[in-house]
Amino acid sequence: MVPVRRIVIAVFPEVDLLDVTGPAEVFALANRVTSGQAGYEVQLAGPAAGPVRTFAGVRVLADVAFADIGPGLDTLLVPGAVDMTDAGPVALVDPAVVAWVLETASRSRRVASVCVGAHLLAAAGLLDGKTATTHWSTAAQLAAEHPEVTVDPDPIFVRADHGRLWTGAGISACLDLALALVAEDLGEQTALAVARQLVVYLKRQGGQSQFSVPLSMPAARRDIDALREWIGDHLDRDLAAPALAARMCLSERHFARVFRQETGMTPAAYVEAARVELARRLLETTDEPLDRVAANAGLGSAETLHRAFRRRLATTPAAYRRRFRTAA
Known part of the structure; x- marks a missing residue:
């Protein structure tokens, strides 16, 4: 019997759409290229089960409410949301989401943030004493609000705590982060096979810069x-x-x-x-x-x-x- 790797992706109002759908597609393709042997099972969790409006205006469907997640999580994936102000994007931090992330992280083998989702992990105290990255446009905000976190705005992703904690950079870097998680679980060859399915020219490593x-x-x-x-x-x-x-x-x-x-x-x-x-x-x-x-x-x-x-x-x-x- 193929072991199940349960991936839970948080969704909430104004969440960035690609932060949710990009990693989900990577895990689905990993299942495809391994003929189901990867065992990834992706669920979307929201404040309540049902439609959630993303920043793009597209609605996604939460499979389950935050309160009903239960045990047995392999990976908790936390995307983010921003408020576009005259001074630039500001990461949004919902205390209710932060509380749920903190509680759920304790029941997960691995926790990863995508883009400005790092602000939610930091607010939950999960990044204290660690190096983390986020979208370059909110890196200064993350560093100012959480001086206990070493913020590096350049890498595509950062792996910390012996692979238990990951933070990813902006938007399309969600694919690189998810591919890195697949590589850690199933090996580089499987991750490269998924990258080819995505027509990604290069499966980038975490040390590469996130902006030109x-x-x-x-x-x-x-x-x-x-x-x-x-x-x-x-x-x-x-x-x-x-x-x-x-x-x-x-x-x-x-x-x-x-x-x-x-x-x-x-x-x-x-x-x-x-x-x-x-x-x-x-x-x-x-x-x-x-x-x-x-x-x-x-x-x-x-x-x-x-x-x-x-x-x-x-x-x-x-x-x-x-x-x-x-x-x-």
Whole structure:
């Protein structure tokens, strides 16, 4: 008899739809590719059984009320909800949901949050003394409200407490988190088979960044946004600060001050980060030699590429390619 792995996903008003349906689809596909041997059984639990309106306006159906969950949970999956304010998204924390999460976590083998669901885990005290991630746009809120939690806004997901506690990053990273849970349960080959069914090019590892360099901090000035777009299209050009300042018709000193104010990075750091990001994509998707990758990314030489990877990713280009190269 196939052992049942019972997955309970919390749903409540304004919950993010993909945070619920993405992981559910991953577990369903794991059952399919293993001909049912994975044994995943997914239930949606809400304040009451019945329809729940998501942030997208689509209603999902809670199979069971929070109060009727009972024992025997393998994994408790907690998505989140946000309030879109003029200052940006603010994670919503419902005390009733927090209380249920705290009580139910004690009866679960494993607890995972998706996106801003980390705020619910933190409010329940489950992240105290641990490192966690969340959607980058609410990371500052999580850190401010819960100083006892070490918030890392960059990774796609964080595994803590010997695999008993997981936190995932924003929106589509729910697929990466769920694939990681499948890999831990059933092995990498099964997880990769599910990723292929999802037409996911790369089953990303938790240490990868959850956002790209151009989106890291939107600029208020249109000319800076236009410059960043131009930089991304011309990474093989001279992108030193004097050349960029001349393009903006600003003094080098004034340009450096404005650029850092708008992006949170120095021009040199931004350019290097953008070049490393392009190099990462080339390493993931091509078999070009390292000197060619370096040249195409504007880093000049394999030695410069190596130094930039060490500085920004704490690994080497060759090691990165071995880990993340996408099969042709």
